[in-house]
Amino acid sequence: DKGEKEKGRSTVTVYLEGPATENLPKSLILNANPRSALLHFCFPSAVQAGYAPPGRCLCSLTLSRSLPDTGEDLSWLIAELQDLFPEVNWKEFSLLETLSVPYALPPFPQGNSLAFRTEGRKLTIGDHCIYTSLNGALRRGREAAEWLIGKIGA
Numbered sequence: 846d847k848g849e850k851e852k853g854r855s856t857v858t859v860y861l862e863g864p865a866t867e868n869l870p871k872s873l874i875l876n877a878n879p880r881s882a883l884l885h886f887c888f889p890s891a892v893q894a895g896y897a898p899p900g901r902c903l904c905s906l907t908l909s910r911s912l913p914d915t916g917e918d919l920s921w922l923i924a925e926l927q928d929l930f931p932e933v934n935w936k937e938f939s940l941l942e943t944l945s946v947p948y949a950l951p952p953f954p955q956g957n958s959l960a961f962r963t964e965g966r967k968l969t970i971g972d973h974c975i976y977t978s979l980n981g982a983l984r985r986g987r988e989a990a991e992w993l994i995g996k997i998g999a
Contacts, residue, residue, distance in 0.1 A: 853948040856884070857908040859922075863938035865890075865902045876929060882908045883925055904938065911945060950978075968993070 869891035876883045886906040890897035897903040906922070919940060926935045962969040970989045971982055 854950040855945070855947045856949040857911050858944045858946065859906040859908060860941040860943075861904040861906065861938040862897065862941045863902050863904060863933065863935070865897070865900050866933050869902060869933070874930060876925075881925060882910045883922065883929075884909055886926070886930075903941075 869888040871888070871891045873885050873887045875885045884907045886904060888902055888904050890901070890903040906926075923935045923938070968989055970985050
């Protein structure tokens, strides 16, 4: 439904290219600053070298809002990345592409404490009962399993 989609959460993915650097992390790096537009970033070419040309690396960033209209002025982003991860020289990175994802996540209520729903002998479990993510789905599944084990006394 269109009204529901308009309430969804949007994100922006930014791809940067830079010089290959040894020992880049293969995991997602989360930004703990709640006031920052930068949510997280990773280096896909550290996992699969073929994602970047020889001697280069690919960095994928997720932002909670769009880049300024100029799109070229990444100085605020570069400065923040330099503070978060000084192991690379971010000034040597350039913008490859920016992708806007207008409906990245469906809306979900804040503070939702419903672990799962029961209807007779039926359990409804999933990320829609908390927050839409793999972590939300796994958490609610675990909580429902613990509840069920307690119920049947196993």
